[in-house]
Amino acid sequence: MTLRMPRAALAALTLAVTLTACTSVAYTETPVPTPGMSAAGPPTGVATAAPSTPAPASQCSPAPAGFQATQSYAPLAALPATAQLTGRLGEIRDRGYLIAGVSADTLLLGARNPLTGQIEGFDIDVVREIARAIFNDPNRVQLVVINAAGRQSALTNRTVDVVARNMTMTCARWLDWPIAFSAEYYRSGQKVLVRKGQEDATKSLADLAKAKARVCAPAGTTSMTKLREFEAQGIVPVEADTHTGCLVRFQQGSVAAITGDDTVLAGLVAQDPYGVVPPQDAVTAEPYGLGFNAADKVFVQYVNRVLETVKADGRWTAIYNRWLAASLGPAPSPPPAAYGRA
Amino acid sequence: MSQQPAVAAAPPTAAGPAAYGIRPSAPAPAERSWLRELFAGTPGRMRLFAALASLAAVVFGLVGAWTLWSSAASLGKAEANTTQVVRVQAIVADLLRADADATNAFLVGGLEDPAQRADYEDAMGRVATAIATAAQAQPADGRALAALNVAVQDYAALVEQARAYNRQGLPVGAQYLTTASDGLRTTTLPILESLRVANTDRATGEFAAAGGIWVLLVVGLIAVLAITRVAVWLAGRTHRRFNVGLSAGHLLVIAALVVGVVILSGIGGEVRRIQDRQFAATLALTTARSAAYDARANESLGLIARGQASVKREPAWKSASAEVTTQLESLSTAISRPAGGTDLAAAWKAYTVAHAEVRALDDSGRWDEAVAKATAATESPRTSFSAFDTASATELAGLQQALATDTGAPTGRALATAVAVLLAGLAAAALASRGIAQRVEEYR
Numbered sequence: 100m101t102l103r104m105p106r107a108a109l110a111a112l113t114l115a116v117t118l119t120a121c122t123s124v125a126y127t128e129t130p131v132p133t134p135g136m137s138a139a140g141p142p143t144g145v146a147t148a149a150p151s152t153p154a155p156a157s158q159c160s161p162a163p164a165g166f167q168a169t170q171s172y173a174p175l176a177a178l179p180a181t182a183q184l185t186g187r188l189g190e191i192r193d194r195g196y197l198i199a200g201v202s203a204d205t206l207l208l209g210a211r212n213p214l215t216g217q218i219e220g221f222d223i224d225v226v227r228e229i230a231r232a233i234f235n236d237p238n239r240v241q242l243v244v245i246n247a248a249g250r251q252s253a254l255t256n257r258t259v260d261v262v263a264r265n266m267t268m269t270c271a272r273w274l275d276w277p278i279a280f281s282a283e284y285y286r287s288g289q290k291v292l293v294r295k296g297q298e299d300a301t302k303s304l305a306d307l308a309k310a311k312a313r314v315c316a317p318a319g320t321t322s323m324t325k326l327r328e329f330e331a332q333g334i335v336p337v338e339a340d341t342h343t344g345c346l347v348r349f350q351q352g353s354v355a356a357i358t359g360d361d362t363v364l365a366g367l368v369a370q371d372p373y374g375v376v377p378p379q380d381a382v383t384a385e386p387y388g389l390g391f392n393a394a395d396k397v398f399v400q401y402v403n404r405v406l407e408t409v410k411a412d413g414r415w416t417a418i419y420n421r422w423l424a425a426s427l428g429p430a431p432s433p434p435p436a437a438y439g440r441a
Numbered sequence: 442m443s444q445q446p447a448v449a450a451a452p453p454t455a456a457g458p459a460a461y462g463i464r465p466s467a468p469a470p471a472e473r474s475w476l477r478e479l480f481a482g483t484p485g486r487m488r489l490f491a492a493l494a495s496l497a498a499v500v501f502g503l504v505g506a507w508t509l510w511s512s513a514a515s516l517g518k519a520e521a522n523t524t525q526v527v528r529v530q531a532i533v534a535d536l537l538r539a540d541a542d543a544t545n546a547f548l549v550g551g552l553e554d555p556a557q558r559a560d561y562e563d564a565m566g567r568v569a570t571a572i573a574t575a576a577q578a579q580p581a582d583g584r585a586l587a588a589l590n591v592a593v594q595d596y597a598a599l600v601e602q603a604r605a606y607n608r609q610g611l612p613v614g615a616q617y618l619t620t621a622s623d624g625l626r627t628t629t630l631p632i633l634e635s636l637r638v639a640n641t642d643r644a645t646g647e648f649a650a651a652g653g654i655w656v657l658l659v660v661g662l663i664a665v666l667a668i669t670r671v672a673v674w675l676a677g678r679t680h681r682r683f684n685v686g687l688s689a690g691h692l693l694v695i696a697a698l699v700v701g702v703v704i705l706s707g708i709g710g711e712v713r714r715i716q717d718r719q720f721a722a723t724l725a726l727t728t729a730r731s732a733a734y735d736a737r738a739n740e741s742l743g744l745i746a747r748g749q750a751s752v753k754r755e756p757a758w759k760s761a762s763a764e765v766t767t768q769l770e771s772l773s774t775a776i777s778r779p780a781g782g783t784d785l786a787a788a789w790k791a792y793t794v795a796h797a798e799v800r801a802l803d804d805s806g807r808w809d810e811a812v813a814k815a816t817a818a819t820e821s822p823r824t825s826f827s828a829f830d831t832a833s834a835t836e837l838a839g840l841q842q843a844l845a846t847d848t849g850a851p852t853g854r855a856l857a858t859a860v861a862v863l864l865a866g867l868a869a870a871a872l873a874s875r876g877i878a879q880r881v882e883e884y885r
Contacts, residue, residue, distance in 0.1 A: 126579070
């Protein structure tokens with residue numbers, strides 16, 4: 100009996116000591132979340148894989164016999180008076196302004212001038228000529244900024260009347276998207292931009308493939324499609340939202356080169372003197388057309404007549420000189436139009 | 442009598458019971474005979490029981506004092522952890538505030554509003570200071586705060602690069618700014634969220650520990666039972682129902698136990714109230730403020746992403762605005778808001794109305810007018826947003842003060858009670874051994 104007391108006391112003490120130990124543990128370290136990308140990295144992921152959704156069956160692989168992507172609808176014989184416009188053109192006239200999907204960050208073609216807040220460039224001036232034809236006022240345009248990947252939906256959902264955003268005329272866009280194109284209004288070609296000092300060693304995608312370089316192009320562009328063709332030869336394609344996004348990656352050193360149309364690259368070089376477009380043959384021909392909803396055939400024919408006039412009376416050359424001559428040399432003759440699409 | 446104090450003053454350490462053990466494992470022969478003599482016969486038993494009663498009282502006093510002291514310590518740690526949570530939330534709010542300034546200023550081109558620029562600088566300055574303070578306050582946050590520091594520097598560098606390009610009129614500036622803003626949301630804010638969760642968990646754990654009565658209750662009851670057993674044995678031997686010293690010590694231990702348990706459970710209830718009210722309210726308001734800045738930044742980013750606001754920025758604005766409303770409701774549920782204070786929900790509503798007007802202008806193609814409205818210094822949304830900002834900052838300062846005061850009060854009470862329980866335990870031990878020593882004397 101007398102033995103119980105010391106044991107009870109001992110048990111109490113043990114309990115107290117145990118509980119002390121339990122409550123005075125140091126805190127565990129706060130976990131650091133592993134970010135999906137570096138803080139300095141651009142927001143879009145470094146997508147080197149092909150698009151996750153398989154491309155729907157294309158009508159363009161192979162293209163129908165005799166298909167010419169640059170071929171558009173025959174222009175109207177003459178521009179009807181504004182009051183006589185019907186259909187889609189009548190809707191635009193009644194609305195009071197043309198809605199155009201454009202780029203706001205492709206310097207020289209379509210870019211917002213931060214000093215004035217205005218979007219300006221070669222593509223923008225072409226759109227203004229359409230507005231001039233319809234309204235006799237080049238300023239009756241609402242510019243809606245879209246990125247390259249948004250061009251198709253902007254047209255098929257009719258959020259814009261026309262897309263003027265350095266868009267290459269391709270079979271897939273004619274038949275698979277589907278959209279309609281105006282006659283070709285500019286002939287560009289895909290080239291590469293590299294770091295100053297590298298212009299002798301790497302002046303083409305083939306050279307960059309040999310160097311196993313990381314090369315950036317915007318998602319959803321023909322430039323990216325072409326870039327992926329070099330993936331097997333060693334190029335690491337890197338995706339960005341826009342070409343300007345590529346320039347950020349280039350400046351941060353996460354890509355060695357940018358590929359795109361020479362016009363676009365000229366705009367990037369204008370912003371970064373350490374980017375160089377070495378003398379090179381364009382890897383592709385990039386005929387630019389204005390994009391329309393596939394159902395707007397008459398609208399396209401109307402615009403083709405406008406383009407014929409603009410090319411013929413020197414306005415095309417004036418626009419070229421205003422935006423591109425300083426970077427790309429004197430104006431060539433305007434690209435010839437191909438018609439005959441049914 | 443001459444040997445008695447030696448027994449009572451024996452150190453009540455963990456080794457104590459072993460020293461009084463009936464069968465010490467290997468005592469020296471001389472020591473064994475001394476011990477035998479000391480505990481031999483009825484007086485010896487009495488001495489032993491006196492020692493047990495004293496030990497029980499001293500252990501109770503020490504453990505009780507320790508429990509109350511650690512309750513006070515837990516309250517202190519809980520307060521430090523909640524302060525860290527508030528600090529982390531303030532960093533979130535300041536970063537998003539800076540982002541709202543940077544993106545809004547960007548809309549007007551290279552010539553920023555100097556006041557807006559100053560506000561950006563101030564916010565980033567507060568962020569830098571808060572990161573240093575937070576690192577000092579909680580070593581366990583060190584690695585996360587180091588990562589945060591890197592992310593914040595990256596953000597600031599990208600914003601400066603964006604400004605430099607913007608002043609030259611180059612479109613790549615806008616790209617740097619959106620890169621900065623997106624990086625802030627994908628990299629920096631998750632680190633801060635991790636810090637918020639970790640410190641909230643620490644605070645919750647400490648709050649729970651502060652109100653724990655079990656150790657005190659169990660040790661107290663064991664002590665009371667032990668002394669009861671000694672009293673019963675003594676009564677049987679001496680044929681006197683009560684021993685004055687022992688009974689006084691007994692009552693003292695019971696009284697201290699009751700007081701300790703009452704005080705501790707009171708603290709437990711109080712910390713639950715603090716958690717449910719002041720702490721919850723502080724969290725709700727800081728979260729609401731962060732979401733508000735996020736919304737304002739997304740309003741500007743929507744205008745910068747000209748024509749594409751509906752893709753990403755407007756949905757982000759909507760979810761941020763909904764978060765503000767939800768958190769303001771939680772705030773009202775958690776505490777009764779001061780009468781006469783600004784109705785924050787109404788202030789936020791005023792801003793959302795102006796935001797809707799900006800969006801309507803942009804969506805109908807009047808981008809220039811939308812930008813003019815979004816950036817005008819004397820017009821809503823800027824004025825209505827700033828009204829919400831000022832009013833919520835005032836209320837937050839009040840809440841933080843109340844939180845510190847409310848955790849301070851029970852801390853003092855716990856410490857005072859700890860001293861009282863310790864003294865009660867020691868006094869009870871002295872009384873018990875003295876009381877039994879008088880009976881031992883009767884055997885001389």
